[in-house]
Amino acid sequence: MGRNMLVDGEWKTDLEPYTDEDGAFDRVETSFRDWIRGTYRSADDIVTDGPEPEAGRYHLYVARNCPWAHGAALTRQLAGLTDAITMDIVDPVREDEGWEFTPEKEGCTPDTVNGADYLREVYVAADPEYTGRVTVPVLWDTQEDTIVNNESIEIMRMFATAFDGVGDEGLDLYPEGYREEIDRIIDAIYDSINNGVYRAGFAESQEAYDEAVTDVFDALDYWDEVLADQRYLAGDRLTLADVRMFPTLVRFDHCYHTAFNCDRQYLHQYEHLWPYLRDLYQTPGVAETVRMEHIKDQGYYQGEITPIGPDIDFDAPHDRDRLSSEEPAVQT
Numbered sequence: 053m054g055r056n057m058l059v060d061g062e063w064k065t066d067l068e069p070y071t072d073e074d075g076a077f078d079r080v081e082t083s084f085r086d087w088i089r090g091t092y093r094s095a096d097d098i099v100t101d102g103p104e105p106e107a108g109r110y111h112l113y114v115a116r117n118c119p120w121a122h123g124a125a126l127t128r129q130l131a132g133l134t135d136a137i138t139m140d141i142v143d144p145v146r147e148d149e150g151w152e153f154t155p156e157k158e159g160c161t162p163d164t165v166n167g168a169d170y171l172r173e174v175y176v177a178a179d180p181e182y183t184g185r186v187t188v189p190v191l192w193d194t195q196e197d198t199i200v201n202n203e204s205i206e207i208m209r210m211f212a213t214a215f216d217g218v219g220d221e222g223l224d225l226y227p228e229g230y231r232e233e234i235d236r237i238i239d240a241i242y243d244s245i246n247n248g249v250y251r252a253g254f255a256e257s258q259e260a261y262d263e264a265v266t267d268v269f270d271a272l273d274y275w276d277e278v279l280a281d282q283r284y285l286a287g288d289r290l291t292l293a294d295v296r297m298f299p300t301l302v303r304f305d306h307c308y309h310t311a312f313n314c315d316r317q318y319l320h321q322y323e324h325l326w327p328y329l330r331d332l333y334q335t336p337g338v339a340e341t342v343r344m345e346h347i348k349d350q351g352y353y354q355g356e357i358t359p360i361g362p363d364i365d366f367d368a369p370h371d372r373d374r375l376s377s378e379e380p381a382v383q384t
């Protein structure tokens with residue numbers, strides 16, 4: 053399978069394959085990795101230099117189908133930053149020219165900041181010699197006219213921790229007392245779950261697939277048990293760990309189960325993970341970040357026949373409030 057990317061600022065198609073010589077999916081590292089001042093990179097590592105966390109200065113580019121971009125958009129939403137940080141949405145259908153702005157399409161926007169037709173132009177504007185993949189999410193700095201960062205978890209950390217006192221009232225997604233646990237969970241679920249489904253779906257050897265799909269279901273089994281007696285991954289409070297988990301879980305039954313061969317069982321067959329997913333989905337602000345047509349028909353099944361099922365209801369009652377006595381913590 054070929055891939056498209058920029059090489060020294062030039063758009064190339066059909067480059068290296070996605071897999072290594074053992075048939076295992078190989079994810080390339082992202083390359084813009086600056087941090088906004090005040091971000092907690094981890095529980096005990098706070099960024100003391102870099103651009104300031106100001107309202108109106110930063111802009112987020114996402115695709116609604118992409119789970120990584122979804123995590124960034126969701127953190128922006130829950131942290132109360134929808135007015136402070138603007139956002140544009142590319143076409144979920146990615147063809148030879150890469151991510152494209154198609155404002156005429158339902159749920160998509162133009163590039164309101166750089167006026168680009170393709171997202172790759174934004175990368176070249178940031179670095180005319182850029183070599184690498186053109187991925188979402190992208191966090192753009194309108195003051196310095198460059199990309200701050202294009203790694204989802206780092207953008208999520210910035211939104212969750214650096215913008216205290218900026219924007220509207222939102223949830224404190226990185227509360228004191230939970231931080232080490234949140235960091236540990238985010239690390240643990242990346243390889244096994246968030247990227248695990250991709251390792252299963254893109255595997256080109258039986259061994260690579262077996263290993264990946266086993267990791268996925270071992271981890272889901274584990275978290276299902278944890279969620280038997282606590283409401284959220286880190287305990288009583290909805291945190292950044294749940295925000296990282298959500299985009300993968302909400303895609304699971306409609307996409308990963310069938311398109312990525314993660315079909316040992318559906319997520320909605322899990323006793324606790326399924327109500328947990330509905331609980332998150334029904335948290336104010338979350339459902340509006342989920343666009344299933346972008347995710348399914350135009351995303352994972354683009355150019356193919358979209359399968360019919362399953363018929364599940366993210367809005368069904370979940371009754372998980374019984375597990376948590378704490379009011380959600382807000383930050384202004």
Ligand SMILES: N[C@@H](CCC(=O)N[C@@H](CS)C(=O)NCC(=O)O)C(=O)O
Pocket residue numbers: 055056082117118119120121185186187188189202203204205
């Ligand atoms: N490590 C990156 C991965 C982002 C990523 O792979 N995004 C995909 C969409 S789900 C993409 O833009 N792919 C385009 C490409 O690889 O050319 C992150 O978490 O932000």
